[in-house]
Amino acid sequence: MTSYILRRLAQLVPVLLLSSVGIWAMVYAVPGSPVGAIVGENATAEQIQATIERLGLDRPLLAQYWSWLTGAVVGDFGLSIQSREPVLGLIMDRVPATLQLGLAAIVVGLVLGVPVAVISALVPGSWVDRMLSGWSALALGVPTFWLGILLILLFAVELRWLPSVSTYVPFWQDPVAALRNLLLPALTLGVYVSGIFARFLRASLLGELKADYVRTARSKGLRERDVVGRHVMRNALLPFVTIVGLMLAAFVGGTVVTEAVFTYPGIGRLLIQAIGVRDYPLIQGCILFILVIYVVMNVLVDVLYAYIDPRIEYR
Amino acid sequence: MSGGWKRARVTAVRVLARPAAAVSVAFLAVAIAVSLTAQWLLPLDPLYQDLVATLEPPSATYWFGTDELGRDLLARVIYGARTSLLTAGGAVLIAGVIGVPIGLVAGYFGGWRDAILMRVVDVLLALPSILFAMALIAVLGRSQSAALVAVGITGIPGFARITRAQVLALRQRDFVMAVEALGGSASYNMFRTVLPNAWSPILVQVVILSSVAILLEAALAFLGVGIPPPTPSWGEMLRTGKSYLYEAPYYAVLPGIALTLTILSLDTLGRVLASVLEDRREIVEEEAVPANGDDGARRGTA
Numbered sequence A: 001m002t003s004y005i006l007r008r009l010a011q012l013v014p015v016l017l018l019s020s021v022g023i024w025a026m027v028y029a030v031p032g033s034p035v036g037a038i039v040g041e042n043a044t045a046e047q048i049q050a051t052i053e054r055l056g057l058d059r060p061l062l063a064q065y066w067s068w069l070t071g072a073v074v075g076d077f078g079l080s081i082q083s084r085e086p087v088l089g090l091i092m093d094r095v096p097a098t099l100q101l102g103l104a105a106i107v108v109g110l111v112l113g114v115p116v117a118v119i120s121a122l123v124p125g126s127w128v129d130r131m132l133s134g135w136s137a138l139a140l141g142v143p144t145f146w147l148g149i150l151l152i153l154l155f156a157v158e159l160r161w162l163p164s165v166s167t168y169v170p171f172w173q174d175p176v177a178a179l180r181n182l183l184l185p186a187l188t189l190g191v192y193v194s195g196i197f198a199r200f201l202r203a204s205l206l207g208e209l210k211a212d213y214v215r216t217a218r219s220k221g222l223r224e225r226d227v228v229g230r231h232v233m234r235n236a237l238l239p240f241v242t243i244v245g246l247m248l249a250a251f252v253g254g255t256v257v258t259e260a261v262f263t264y265p266g267i268g269r270l271l272i273q274a275i276g277v278r279d280y281p282l283i284q285g286c287i288l289f290i291l292v293i294y295v296v297m298n299v300l301v302d303v304l305y306a307y308i309d310p311r312i313e314y315r
Numbered sequence B: 001m002s003g004g005w006k007r008a009r010v011t012a013v014r015v016l017a018r019p020a021a022a023v024s025v026a027f028l029a030v031a032i033a034v035s036l037t038a039q040w041l042l043p044l045d046p047l048y049q050d051l052v053a054t055l056e057p058p059s060a061t062y063w064f065g066t067d068e069l070g071r072d073l074l075a076r077v078i079y080g081a082r083t084s085l086l087t088a089g090g091a092v093l094i095a096g097v098i099g100v101p102i103g104l105v106a107g108y109f110g111g112w113r114d115a116i117l118m119r120v121v122d123v124l125l126a127l128p129s130i131l132f133a134m135a136l137i138a139v140l141g142r143s144q145s146a147a148l149v150a151v152g153i154t155g156i157p158g159f160a161r162i163t164r165a166q167v168l169a170l171r172q173r174d175f176v177m178a179v180e181a182l183g184g185s186a187s188y189n190m191f192r193t194v195l196p197n198a199w200s201p202i203l204v205q206v207v208i209l210s211s212v213a214i215l216l217e218a219a220l221a222f223l224g225v226g227i228p229p230p231t232p233s234w235g236e237m238l239r240t241g242k243s244y245l246y247e248a249p250y251y252a253v254l255p256g257i258a259l260t261l262t263i264l265s266l267d268t269l270g271r272v273l274a275s276v277l278e279d280r281r282e283i284v285e286e287e288a289v290p291a292n293g294d295d296g297a298r299r300g301t302a
Helices: A002-029 A034-039 A045-055 A061-073 A087-122 A127-141 A144-158 A175-209 A212-219 A224-261 A267-276 A280-308 A310-314 B002-016 B019-041 B073-109 B111-126 B129-140 B144-171 B174-181 B186-197 B199-223 B234-243 B253-287 B293-301
Strands: none
Touching (some): A002 A061, A002 A280, A002 B129, A034 A045, A087 A127, A087 A175, A127 A175, A144 B199, A144 B234, A144 B253, A224 A280, A224 B129, A267 B129, A280 B129, B002 B019, B002 B253, B019 B073, B019 B253, B073 B199, B073 B253, B129 B144, B144 B199, B186 B199, B234 B253
């Protein structure tokens, strides 16, 4: 399995490398000088001089890229133009918030999506199946940001049960307050996740239920619960995990959008704010950081894949 | 070309035979017709500001109420459809014009051209498109063309991948080899023989990308980095509407319905079209008749 994971990591190197060139080149593509883009218009002469020296902006382009990259690898993205604080610190402050939102959304997605997939796969073609398939089409089709607005209208404006703006409260500090703040954003993002589960896990289960071993398991008198839970589910997860990998990009995008809907203080919102004030070091840092997280998630999906199917390493 | 028309008609009939697809096509047709003819059909101005009637609830004058500047929300939703359609059309055009030739060249020649082109395409495909679009807009500045280019570029990998897969399958077919053997140039063979036979999945991709493009444009506008005001855009309306949820709860509802129905319709159409073309392809493969092939080969001899 180790060699398989190493090989997958090696495949991701060109993605990260090419992206890093693109992110680095951003400040050269904007109008004006790159120094101006990095330190801002109101920078002092010393700040400009310090930046030129730090990034070697008076040296050849390749050397400039190298100093930027070696900095970025150890987490040195420079200083934010707006706050004059290290970009890495600003990002790290937001990581727990985004992480909590993402995990909560996955939990919501599992709770809403897996039963839907199992039930509709067990009675394919029935009216229950058709209703549940309609649900998954809706869950995948409704834009995340509009769903978020609708949930705010219902639960915050009409019923006044939950806040319309969510702040980050660490779950282990105050579970009740954390849940109050997290429920609507997690539901917004989780509905999309549940749509992925409902549609693709259903398709995957349907394919497996036709297999011979299912008939064998049933004919030897195994309870339906064990047939599905112990045999079918494990095999159905394989093709499904591949789909999850393909949907990760949409999940990352959904997180950014959800944070914007609820003005939730995560990395996505930090990026949007940075773009708003053209804080390029912060923009570069956020994008590279989100990208690395995304790549790590991809690797985790692959590891999961190899774990579910031990044959994978021999391929 | 009459054969092409006949096939198109048969495909259209089969697609419309499915109720879900028929409803989707009807909705899209009405949306396109209304948004294109709005200035002649309806006495509505999306930019007129009735400053004594800001954030009005729905009434006889303003069927869906007014926004914070007293502009008619119905008019803005209708003209917002134009923005969405324009983005979808433009993005598909950009993605297709760049992506299809990339796929053609990569699949037809193979070798180092294929390796280089596909590596770049894979990197683009690997990135979350909204992140890529935001980065591009951060560089280009916020404008209509920046949004269009950003959304368009994110669609390139899809076209390139699908075209390449088609070309790889067609490359070994007799009619393509025949044109090559008869001395047809590579570009003639690619564009006149291979491409006309690779249309079906590309067509499906056009529909799917339209839906993705409309969603992405709306998401960018919602995040405040899309097409700048005062151009009416559904995403921008949702963004502003979100600030007035307590004063005007109806504000964000209508543009959201329009956006959702459009996306759902395009998704449905895309899925039905894919399954209809898939069925047809199986029939074609069984009979071993190339879609447009003998025709293309004959033109090759001429």
